[in-house]
Each structure stands twice: as structure tokens, then as C-alpha cells.
Amino acid sequence: MTRETAGSSKIRHAFSQAQSAGRIAFIPYIVGGYPDTRTSEAVAVAAFDAGADILEVGLPYSDPLADGITVQRASSAALAAGATLAGSLELVRGITLARPDRPVVVMGYVNQFLGPSGRDIGQRLADTGAAGAIVPDLTPDEGGPLEEAFTRHGLALIYLVAPTTPPERAAWIASRSGGFVYCVSLTGVTGARQSLPPRLRGMVKQIKAASPLPVAVGFGVSRPEHVRSVAKTGADGVIVGSALVDTLGPDGNDVERFATLCRELSAAAAEPAPAAA
DSSP, X not given: OOOOOHHHHHHHHHHHHHHHTTSOEEEEEEETTSSOHHHHHHHHHHHHHTTOSXXXXXXXXXXXXXXXXXXXXXXXXXXXXTOOHHHHHHHHHHHHHHSTTSOEEEEOOHHHHHSGGGTTHHHHHHHHTOOEEEOTTOOTXXXXXXXXXXXXXXXXEEOEEOTTSOHHHHHHHHHHOOSOEEEEOSSSOOOOOSSOOTTHHHHXXXXXXXXXXXXXXXXXOOSHHHHHHHHHTTOSEEEEOHHHHHHTTTTTOOHHHHHHHHHHHXXXXXXXXXXXX
């Protein structure tokens, strides 16, 4: 059964506000500490000011299995610049203090949350003001301990449903998720794509039929037309990562270009989807 926490409620409220405004929620992704802590915080604030409803902050990690080359490069650069789990959590605290009314979720890997460095991660994450976390290499089969820790500290643990997930299992995963369900649009790693798969509408419909939580689509979304296509599937939100990280340029400092794409994507989230053929 879906676990209700303060973090889940804050996330779902953001989706509800977007729906009331006649749009899907826009969720940009940034790499924490890229290219450095100060710039990373400026990028986060720029994302919210450019229309983000929820912000996803990636915790730099040495072996980001779900991430494509763009996020891998940015994560490596952040680590080379001195990023640590403690420093990334402090960054998240700065972001939530700057925009306390907006939900921030972190994205990290299971070793960061359940390994030695993740000791007391529920309390540490709650102290930052974050609403929850996405852990792409964690499934509900092994997620019980983290679910309990997150529930105890008012956090949402957001699970992913992939195109290869059987319908019965997708329903079970959705029932264990908090805040929203992350619908992975395609197999493989993150990264911009030319188009989205035609089966996406069916995936979203299936998940929404199985879960009372909002459904947000990520992986491969990079352009305003992709956002409009996601809205057409009936999804409640859209997540954009690699394309936005790319806009920061080779040194990671082009905050204005990043904000420009955020504004374009946010505007697309509010545009009526084309009628079905």
C-alpha cells in the first residue's frame, strides 16, 4: 500500500497545483555540485524561477548505472571538484532554504543510501528539507529497510516502472511508491533521444489504472515537442535531465542557457496537446 508521508503530500500538492493550472508538472534534473556547489545552487534556483514544479537533484556517484554519458560526465566532474554525499546534502539544504515552498527530490544509488556512507540517511535527508528520493537501482523486493526509514522521517521513496515491467509487477511497484511513480519511457540509460516510443501512452494508462499517485515520465525527454507528447499520454508530469545538463556547456556555467530551455519546457507543459489522429 502507498505510504503517505509529509514529503509525499508536498510532492502530490505540486502535481495538483500544476493540474489546477491546466498543465502537467515540469520536473528538471540537475547534478548536485556540477560544476561546483555555488553554481549548482544557482542552477537549481534558476530552474524553479523558470517554471519548475519539482526539482530532482542527482547525487554525484562514481558508478551511475542508470545514467547516460551526459550525466556521467557531469557527475565525474562534480566528484573531481570535491563533491561528497555530505556536501551534496548540504547543497540540497541550501536549495530548500532558497525555495522552501517547492519540493526537492534527490536521485541517488542504493549504495549511497544503504552503504556505510548512507548511515542514518533518512534523518540526514529529512534535515535538508528534501521531500524524498529516487533510487533507480532499488526495487521494492529489497526496499523495505529504506521505506521504513523514509516513512519514519516523513520522506517519499519514489520507485521506477520500466517498459519491460510486467503489468502485475508494475501495479505492485506503484503501490509501494511515494509521492509519484516514475515511468521510464524506454529501455537503456538516461539521455536525449530524437523521439519517444509509441507504446508510452499504454504504459502511462496502465500505471495510472493501478495507482492513485501521479505518474511522471522520464528518460529521453529533451524538447518542448517531447513534453507535449508526454502530456498527450495522460501523464501527470515530465522529467528532463540530460538535455538540460547539456545546455550548461562544457564548463557547466551557462546558467542562462539552462534557464532558457527550462522556460521553453515549462511553457510546453502548459500547451494543449495535439488532438489524437
